[in-house]
Amino acid sequence: MLDVRQTVNMRPEIVIAIMSAAVSLVSGVVTAVAAYRTTVVAHRLQEKTHERTKSELAEELFRRYREPLLWSAQALQSRLYNGISQGFLARYLRCGNAEDERYVVDNTVYVLAEYLGWLELLRRDQRFLDVTAIRSTRDLFAIVGQTQHALATDGLDGPFRLFRGQQRAIGELMLKGTESTSGPTHEVLGYAAFCARLDENPSFRAWFDRLRSEVPAIESAGHEGNRRLIRLQDTLVELVHLLDPNDLRLPQKQKSQLRADNPERIPQALRAPRTRLNKW
Template sequence: MSSAVTIAISVISLAGTILTAAATGYFQLYAARDASLQQSRALHLKYRQPLLLASHELQSRLYNFCDQGFGRFIHGRRDYVIVHTIYLFAQYFAWLSILRLEIQFLDLDTSNESRRFWDLVEIIRRDFSSDSTNADFKLWSGDQQALGDLMIEHDKSNANQKCCMSYPDFRVKYEDDEKFSRWFKALEDDLERLAHGTTNDTRLRTIQGHFVDLVELLDSVGLMNRQGLRRCRTGTTQAI
């Protein structure tokens, strides 16, 4: 066999090896990305209900505060009216932080529903931190994340599962740990003023409507009573 033929055979063999390796690498990459995407979708499904419940509870409390004069019950029930409302804010941020931590290294789901979810999350984040209204109830993006991160703990029955701190645990820590409660001081002050009708609630009325949208998106199987989803009136800017 001539050297030219030998070289040609070697080149063909090398090219075949390269093509095989490239094809194998491509399919492995495709399989890995597909697995990552499926895991991302599974996590969205896993945290759908905690986020739904947190969003529903918060929108309901904001509606009651802004449109139903819920703040008048502050007398003798400050622990519930103020502290529990702070917890409802933090609970939403906590479950959102947990989802973000879980999916940060995965391919994002680009389905229409997922895009709509993240669009609403971004709208809420932006409205909390926006300068377009007054400073009442303004939470910078970093503070929103911090409030959520502070609430994350590990499930008592499963050390590998992150969850949101329960309200009883939150209340004890809020009352006993000054460094912890300091993070919520601005929100507490705004809620106190809202309860007494001395602050502007425009931001909360807008955000409450976005939470209603989020609940409607997440509640695809009708877990919540849709008749209980009421949007705050527009135009009123003082607490009742």
């Protein structure tokens, strides 16, 4: 190490060179620290942007499917409510009018199949998204899962049991290709196209033969024999409330639950309180 006397005796150009080297070293350290801080800040901004993008994508998924899910869930829950508690099926299944008798069977199966078709489209669109990014999609998929469980479980009595794979297969059968401004896409079959395929396509009809044959059992089984469909209807109403929390699209009187309307006739297992999902 140089002492003061050596430094004093140094030639000016050497002193200047040493000082320049020191300044360069300090400058390099400062630059490195600044670059590190810039990298950290940029990474944090990128993470926030990524999180915002995930939330935006999840919110867009909800907005896209809100209306079709609402109306298909409402159509199914309404048919179950009227069929089990309001005598709709009893009135038309054996009314003597062949057209009405077929309608009440095929349309009852259709509203179930239509709902499963929209679930299949929803499943396809959410495959690569983080559906937990926002509360709305978390709640949506939680309650949709409850409706799927009601159909699939063997712990509840009643018609229309469909395992998860069968639910998906029916959902796939209910889709048709179409063109949009963004390119090829899919939509769910309408009732007329559904009936036409039942008449014209034996392999398509085979997937629905059992369900069609079980429609009369809904009417004859009463509340005790329809535990599955009572649970399904009850959960579908919760889905409708979730999608229309302020009754802007459907009045409250059209969202009646079988469990709530007939507590003395519903088995205790179906009357047990369940955790309500958040509404938004």
